[in-house]
Amino acid sequence: MKKLLLSITLLVQCLYSSAQAPVENSLLWEITSPGQAKPSYLFGTIHLICPTDFSLSDSLKATLARTQQVALEIDMDDPGMMAGMMKSMNMSDGNELKKLVTEREYAKLSQFYKDSVGVGIAMFEKAKPFILMGPLFNAVLSCQPQSYEMSLVELAAKQKSEVIGIETLEEQMAIFDTIPYKDQIKTIITMIDSLPQARKEFGNLVSLYKSQKINDLYNLMMASNYGMDGNEEVMLFARNKKWVPRIRKIATEKPTFFAVGAGHLGGDRGVIALLRKDGFKVRAIK
Template sequence: MKRSLLSIFLFTTSLFASAQAPTENSLLWEITSPGQAKPSYLFGTIHLICPADFSLSDSLKATLSRTQQVALEIDMDDPGMLAGMMKSMNMTDGNELKKLVTEQEYARLAKFYKDSVGVGIAMFEKAKPFILMGPLFNAVLACQPQSYEMSLVELAAKQKSEVIGIETLDEQMAIFDTIPYKEQVKTIISMIDSLPQARKEFSNLVALYKSQKINDLYNLMMASNYGMDGNEEVMLFSRNLKWVPRIRKIAAEKPTFFAVGAGHLGGDRGIISLLRKDGFKVRAIN
């Protein structure tokens, strides 16, 4: 349950060039902050992916072994994470799904989730609509998806490295109180109405991820019909700006393996560009 909810959340937050922007094709980067002798590393993940497309390279494992802690978007090793998510997943102000859609739309949603996903929609009645995206992807992916984040948590445990979060669960969950709930439902209905297109888009996204073309991946996400849809500032850019000083502080304390959604890496407002502007030396690792 915990793994499922975390994967749902992390995937949703991620779906939704200047001289400093990256031009190299790579998911793995060495980052060295000013005055630091030992480097840290930055890796771009994709939060849901079929096992056939999943891979942890030898170079990734080698770089992780040279670090003393793993920093994910949120601390997925926190034993209180599930309770925190259950506490903060509901909509504010007494909102319910039935109040956000017409009777016909609600009936369509209920039928789709029962017939195509195998879950009753009643259990999501008070949940922030983005939560529905998780089970919806069971209809998009023809597999039981695998999580890079959970695999990194397992590798960290083997080498007795601490797992920490760059931001808190409350900060992430609050994002979906700033995006109108009706907009969230609209995105879900749009995906249901165009499943073949959604499957094709996700397939293209996975292909770009496997080819490590982070700028092309960023551009696809920005153009997606199922992603941020005008909410780029709150879901992507403002978080990138907030993360950079936190990354600097964390890296200054001990060598760290940072792993965030790959959509945060590319572009002139991405993490790599911002780190370079902040004085970091950032080098692609193949």
Template sequence: MRKILWGILVCVMSATAGLAQVPTENSLLWEIKAPGIARPSYLFGTIHLICPADFSLSDSLKASLAKTQQVAMEMDMDDPGMMMAMMKSMNMREGNSLKTLLSEQEYAKLNQFYKDSVGMGLQMFEKAKPFILMGPLFNAILSCQPQSYEMSLVDLAAKQKSEVIGIETLDEQMAIFDSIPYKDQLKTVMSMIDSMPSARQEFKQLIDLYKSQKINDLYSMTMKSDFGMEGNEEIMLFARNKKWIPRIQKIMAGKPTFFAVGAAHLGGEKGVIALLRQQGYKVRAVL
């Protein structure tokens, strides 16, 4: 929320100025031109998991990527030490475990669901931050072996010998899920299990919006999701968007960069596109 510093008039002016920066075009791919820098960078909105039948890498995306010299994602996805670092940072703090956070009935229900739908029990997730349970759960929601835009972009970057870097570190991302109460994370997981048909329908709508490249509608749906952030928008989206802007500026000042972040980070007046425009960057849709 903006602070009201100069009364109602200035508040209205500030709100109008912010809204003027909100993207109106339907596009997942955007060109970024920085003041004083000749060669543009690009910004692409990903969806982290999607069925192969819905997956597509457009010619314009490939052409834009070919014009850059590095790929910047939320994290450095080709870091060979990432899996080891993930194992070290995946556990909850202060000795918490799923058995201490769930009732016996809830634990038994969750354990049985993972055995039936995922093919494994909860033993290996016993002390893990509950959001990690979402990975296997999405296989059940999608009813397919999902594909990753991030890993596909890593492969394309390797083919053109472009370095892959991260906008933020694994430790920063994992710390987010120590800030959100573990019981709230488990509440989301249990809600999805209890309402699987609704979860599948919502995710289908999300995929449809993604394929039609309606980033503002996708952003709005993410905010209203029954299985989403539930009051954690500031931690999950807004604070990160704001933190990313100076990092994006520094990265693209070094060399032309292809940025790829979750599509929910693009839309709205607190999204990456609006924030870059507020800093004087020209951001236009690549259609």
């Protein structure tokens, strides 16, 4: 159950001038705000990835060693995270999965999760439908996925650095109360019905991630049938905007290694563009 909730949590990661958008291909960035004595760093993660595609570069480890704390989207080192996840994962107003789908769709979901994922659908009966995406990725990836976030938590522990969150688990989970539950389950069913296409798309995403093409990765996410599907404002853009003043405050207190989903970096409304607009000097690190 802990591994299942962890995989779920990991998934759960105005107009601005396009001149601010990053043109460099990099996942690792030095960020310096006016008056800062020491720089902080920003790294784009992919929340779940096969071990064969996973890599932590020497450059990344060196920059992390120059910081005093690690800031993830949420505090993955919080001992109360799993309890908080259990508390906030259910739908509001007494909604249940059976009320959102037809009998035929429910039977399909039940059979698929039993045969291809290895879990019973009954345990998700009252959960926000997007929660189902976590275990579904076991079928998409065909491997036991690895997490950049948990690897960064381990590196932080070795150098005795504190791990903090840019936003709270409650804030992140509340997003999925603003997106219609029927839209969420529709995304799950679409992925199950087109699993080969989903695997191909995720393979393309991993390829772009490994080549550090953050704008191409961002564009792929925007065009995906399995992601935000019209909910970009609440899932991506509003969070990017909210994060920037928090990043400024955290970075002012001490040099920090920030790590967020790489999809948040690219585009003219991405974190890099917003940081530059806010006066930060942002430099790609190869």
